[in-house]
Amino acid sequence: SWSGTCRVIAPVLADLAKKLPNVTYLKVDVDELKTVAEEWNVEAMPTFIYLKEGNLIDKVVGAKKDELQQRIVLTNLVHK
DSSP: OOOHHHHHHHHHHHHHHHHOTTSOOOOOOTTTOHHHHHHTTOOSSSEEEEEETTEEEEEEESOOHHHHHHHHHHHHHHTO
8 A cells, every 4th residue: 555666557457357257367565464474474565476276486586568369368377
């Protein structure tokens, strides 16, 4: 809630969710769920973690709009 970078990237994620509705998007407030942040080694915000059936597939640290979309599409195609 306090991260300016997270607030900037939020509309980008909303747009991606509309374009790629078969992907599940979850937002976690690391201040409220510190154990989740620790479990997934989140050290910077924003961090985007790509999972398939509970397994870590990929991770992007930072608000990298183009990379986020490319990785979502790639991981969705490769790990079907």
